[in-house]
Amino acid sequence: MDQCLFFLLLFLMGRKGFCQEEEGCSKSVINSCNDCIKSGPYCAWCKQLNFTKAGEQEAARCHTRSQLLEKGCEADEIISPEDIVTVAKDMSLSRSFNQQEPVQLRPQEIRLKLRRGLPTTFPLHFKRVQGYPVDLYYLMDLSYSMKDDLKNVKELGRSLFAALKTITEHAQIGFGSFVDKTVLPFTNTNKEKLQKPCDENDQQCQPAFGFRHVLKMTSREDMFRENVGRQFVSGNLDSPEGSLDAMMQAAVCGDKIGWRNSSTRLIVLTTDAGFHMAGDGKLAGILEPSDEQCHMENGLYTKSSEMDYPSIRQLAMQFEQKNIQPIFAVTKNVEEVYKQLSTMIAKSEVGVLSSDSTNVVELIKSAYNRLSSKVTVTHDDLPDNVRVVYTPNCKHGGLAGDTKGVCDSVHVGQEISFNVTVTADECMEDTSFIIRPLGIKDTLKVTLSTNCECECNDLNSKNNAHCRSVGKVTCGVCSCKDGFVGQFCECSVGEKDEQSLRAACQRNNGTECEGRGDCVCGRCSCHTTESGSRYHGDYCECDDEHCEKYQNKLCGGNGKCRCGSCNCKADYEGSACQCKKSEESCRNKGTVCNGRGSCKCDQCECNEGYQRPFCETCLGCPDPCQTKLKCIECLGFETGPFSKNCSVACKASIDHSLVKGFTITQKQCHQKDSESCWIRFRLEQLAGEDHYKAEILEQRDCPEPPNVTAIIGGTIASVALIGICILLLIKLLIYMNDLKDVRKFENEKKKAKWAEADNPLFQNATTTVTNPTFTGE
Structure with a gap:
C-alpha cells in the first residue's frame, strides 16, 4: 500500500501543468514541430490541418496550449510532450543493520525523460539504520606540546570502545599520528635533531616524521591499547603541523587504513596547533602539488618531503567521495582556525579539547551525534545544462538549495524525505549523475534524457490532397516532393511569375534574403552560418552569434543570443546579461531609486534631471x-x-x-x-x-488695507508740490540761461578794442525856430 501511494505521489509531482500555472512560449526560429518543442518548456504545436491562414507562416502553430485553444485548435490536435518519471529500482528501507547490505535511501535508480526547460519533481526518502557500523580513525598530533595529551590517550581504549558500543555493536577503531615534513624550515634537519627532536632531558622521543599509520581498523580493545602505548612524542620547528598531509593519506589509503564498505567513517583529529596548506611547501623548495594518491610504505608517508601539502578543496573532495566525516578535537587557542576549516568541509564538526585531552571521549560522542543527526543530500558533478534543487520535508525544519538540502535533528529510525526538482535547459541524449547523502554510502542514480521530438502519428500522409497531392503531411505541415515548394506545395520550381516571387523575398526593396538565403517560391530559405547554425527571420536577417559579449562570453554566458539581442536568464539582466538581478544597491530609505528611476545592473538609472546614486537631487528642475x-x-x-x-x-x-x-x-x-x-x-x-x-511654519504675513483719505490728500498735495517744483525748475532754467548770455556778452565786450573818432557821416542836429507871425518886414 505504501508503495502504491509513493508511485501515485511520484506521478502527480511529475505531471507539470497539473497544478502549475502555464507560462509563456518564447519563440525564435520555428520551421517545424520539433523546433517548437525545443524552443521552450510551455510551447505546444497545433497539427490541425488548415490551422494557419493563407500566407501565414507555419510558426503560428507554435504557442502555449491556452493560446492555441483560443485560436481555434482542437485539444486533441495539440502536441505538447510531458515529463516522464520512471522508477527503475526501489528497494524498501531497512529497519536495522544486519549482515546484509542495509538500505537507507529510496529509490536507488530513477529515469527521467524531460521537456527542455520544464522542471519535474520526485521524492527521495532516507532513514537512519539502527546499529549502523562505525569506523573511527584516531589521528593524533605527536609534536612535543602534545606530550601530556598522549599519556591520557594511551588510557582511552576502554572508555572509547565503551562509548562506541552505545552507538553500535559493529564499531572499529584505528590509530595514526603526524608531526610535519622533515625538511627545513619545518623540522630541524640536523642529523642528531632528526633522531631526537625533543628536549635533551626527554629520553622517550621518536625521530621526526610526517605521517605514520600505527593501527589498522580493529574491534579489539587490547590491540588499540597495546599499539598506542608504544607511541612517543616527536618534534618540529614551527607551530603549524602537517595535519592535511595526514588526513589525505588516511582518506585515500582505504585498504591500509581498513575502512569498511558499509560503515560510518570518522576521522578524529586531535591537535593544539594550526595546519600547513597548499603552497607552504614552497618554503622548503617543494613545488610538486599533491596528487591525492596513497603513498604509504611500512606505515610511513613516503612522499612527505617531495609533495606539497594538499589544498583544503582537494581534501574536502576526497572526504566527500570516500564518505568520511572529520571531527576536529582541538584546543581552545586554535578553535576559530578549525571552525573556519569546518565551513569549507561538508559534514564536519569542531570540539574543544581540555588541556590534557581528558574530555576527548565525550567530545567524540557529542560530535558524532551532531553529524549523524544532520542529513545533507547533494550530488556529484552535474551534466552541462542540468539544474537540481532540493526541498527538505523535516519535522524540525530544513534548508533548501540548488546544491544541497539539509535536514537536522534526525533520529535513528526516523524517515525523512526531500523533494528533488530536476531541470534540463538543453536537449540531450542519455546522461546520468549521482545523488547521495553526505557521509553515507547509499546513492541514487538519475538517468536523464530529453523529449525534444514530436510524435504526430500522421495518417494518410502520402500524396495528401491538402498538399496538392504532391506532398505528405507531417504534424500538420506539408513536406513537398522534389520540384515543389510552398506552404501547400503550390509552387513548382521554374514558375513563370518569378519577379513577383523574388520581390516577396526583399526587405524594403533591398537584397534578396539579405544575401543569406535563397528565395524559394516567394519565401526565404536561409543558409547556415560559418559555425553551422542557421540564419533566420522572414528575410534571413537574424543570426544568433553576433550579440554583445561580456568577459569574452556571448551574453556573458548568462543568456541566449536571439537575432542580435541577448535573451537573459531569469536572474540576469543588462545588454550582455552581465548583471545579476538585484536592487540592494538601489534601495534608499526603503524605496528603489526614490521612485525617480529604475534599477538596472544594481545601479539607478534616473529619470531626466535626477542624479545618481539614488536619484535624490535634480539639476535643472523647477524650484x-x-x-x-x-x-x-x-x-x-x-x-x-x-x-x-x-x-x-x-x-x-x-x-x-x-x-x-x-x-x-x-x-x-x-x-x-x-x-x-x-x-x-x-x-x-x-x-x-x-x-x-x-x-x-507660521501664519501668513499680509499687508494692512490702504487709507483712502490719506491717499487722496496725499495725491493732491503731491500734485501741487510737483507743479510748484516744475515752475521753480523752469524759472531756474530761464535764469541760468540769461545769466549765461550776460556772461557771454561781458566776455565779448572785454575782448573788443575801442577807438575814439568822429563819424564823417555824422552831422550835428540843426534847430531852426520860425516865428509864424513874422512877415519878414
Missing part, C-alpha cells in the same frame, strides 16, 4: 517652492487659484497631512501668495518625482 505655492496656499488657507478644487488639483503632489508634525527639513521656502501675503513653509520630497510633504 518646488514656486511650483507648490498654489497648493500650499489652498491647502493651508483655502485661498488662491486652486481654492475651489484644491483636493483634486493637489492630491497627487502634496501629502494632505500637510501642515502639522513632520520634522525632517529638506528645503525652506519664503514666498508671496496670490493675496500678496508672505508664507513661510518647508518641503520634504517623498518617493516619486512630484510628491512632497509640507509644513507651514
Whole structure:
C-alpha cells in the first residue's frame, strides 16, 4: 500500500501543468514541430490541418496550449510532450543493520525523460539504520606540546570502545599520528635533531616524521591499547603541523587504513596547533602539488618531503567521495582556525579539547551525534545544462538549495524525505549523475534524457490532397516532393511569375534574403552560418552569434543570443546579461531609486534631471517652492487659484497631512501668495518625482488695507508740490540761461578794442525856430 501511494505521489509531482500555472512560449526560429518543442518548456504545436491562414507562416502553430485553444485548435490536435518519471529500482528501507547490505535511501535508480526547460519533481526518502557500523580513525598530533595529551590517550581504549558500543555493536577503531615534513624550515634537519627532536632531558622521543599509520581498523580493545602505548612524542620547528598531509593519506589509503564498505567513517583529529596548506611547501623548495594518491610504505608517508601539502578543496573532495566525516578535537587557542576549516568541509564538526585531552571521549560522542543527526543530500558533478534543487520535508525544519538540502535533528529510525526538482535547459541524449547523502554510502542514480521530438502519428500522409497531392503531411505541415515548394506545395520550381516571387523575398526593396538565403517560391530559405547554425527571420536577417559579449562570453554566458539581442536568464539582466538581478544597491530609505528611476545592473538609472546614486537631487528642475505655492496656499488657507478644487488639483503632489508634525527639513521656502501675503513653509520630497510633504511654519504675513483719505490728500498735495517744483525748475532754467548770455556778452565786450573818432557821416542836429507871425518886414 505504501508503495502504491509513493508511485501515485511520484506521478502527480511529475505531471507539470497539473497544478502549475502555464507560462509563456518564447519563440525564435520555428520551421517545424520539433523546433517548437525545443524552443521552450510551455510551447505546444497545433497539427490541425488548415490551422494557419493563407500566407501565414507555419510558426503560428507554435504557442502555449491556452493560446492555441483560443485560436481555434482542437485539444486533441495539440502536441505538447510531458515529463516522464520512471522508477527503475526501489528497494524498501531497512529497519536495522544486519549482515546484509542495509538500505537507507529510496529509490536507488530513477529515469527521467524531460521537456527542455520544464522542471519535474520526485521524492527521495532516507532513514537512519539502527546499529549502523562505525569506523573511527584516531589521528593524533605527536609534536612535543602534545606530550601530556598522549599519556591520557594511551588510557582511552576502554572508555572509547565503551562509548562506541552505545552507538553500535559493529564499531572499529584505528590509530595514526603526524608531526610535519622533515625538511627545513619545518623540522630541524640536523642529523642528531632528526633522531631526537625533543628536549635533551626527554629520553622517550621518536625521530621526526610526517605521517605514520600505527593501527589498522580493529574491534579489539587490547590491540588499540597495546599499539598506542608504544607511541612517543616527536618534534618540529614551527607551530603549524602537517595535519592535511595526514588526513589525505588516511582518506585515500582505504585498504591500509581498513575502512569498511558499509560503515560510518570518522576521522578524529586531535591537535593544539594550526595546519600547513597548499603552497607552504614552497618554503622548503617543494613545488610538486599533491596528487591525492596513497603513498604509504611500512606505515610511513613516503612522499612527505617531495609533495606539497594538499589544498583544503582537494581534501574536502576526497572526504566527500570516500564518505568520511572529520571531527576536529582541538584546543581552545586554535578553535576559530578549525571552525573556519569546518565551513569549507561538508559534514564536519569542531570540539574543544581540555588541556590534557581528558574530555576527548565525550567530545567524540557529542560530535558524532551532531553529524549523524544532520542529513545533507547533494550530488556529484552535474551534466552541462542540468539544474537540481532540493526541498527538505523535516519535522524540525530544513534548508533548501540548488546544491544541497539539509535536514537536522534526525533520529535513528526516523524517515525523512526531500523533494528533488530536476531541470534540463538543453536537449540531450542519455546522461546520468549521482545523488547521495553526505557521509553515507547509499546513492541514487538519475538517468536523464530529453523529449525534444514530436510524435504526430500522421495518417494518410502520402500524396495528401491538402498538399496538392504532391506532398505528405507531417504534424500538420506539408513536406513537398522534389520540384515543389510552398506552404501547400503550390509552387513548382521554374514558375513563370518569378519577379513577383523574388520581390516577396526583399526587405524594403533591398537584397534578396539579405544575401543569406535563397528565395524559394516567394519565401526565404536561409543558409547556415560559418559555425553551422542557421540564419533566420522572414528575410534571413537574424543570426544568433553576433550579440554583445561580456568577459569574452556571448551574453556573458548568462543568456541566449536571439537575432542580435541577448535573451537573459531569469536572474540576469543588462545588454550582455552581465548583471545579476538585484536592487540592494538601489534601495534608499526603503524605496528603489526614490521612485525617480529604475534599477538596472544594481545601479539607478534616473529619470531626466535626477542624479545618481539614488536619484535624490535634480539639476535643472523647477524650484518646488514656486511650483507648490498654489497648493500650499489652498491647502493651508483655502485661498488662491486652486481654492475651489484644491483636493483634486493637489492630491497627487502634496501629502494632505500637510501642515502639522513632520520634522525632517529638506528645503525652506519664503514666498508671496496670490493675496500678496508672505508664507513661510518647508518641503520634504517623498518617493516619486512630484510628491512632497509640507509644513507651514507660521501664519501668513499680509499687508494692512490702504487709507483712502490719506491717499487722496496725499495725491493732491503731491500734485501741487510737483507743479510748484516744475515752475521753480523752469524759472531756474530761464535764469541760468540769461545769466549765461550776460556772461557771454561781458566776455565779448572785454575782448573788443575801442577807438575814439568822429563819424564823417555824422552831422550835428540843426534847430531852426520860425516865428509864424513874422512877415519878414
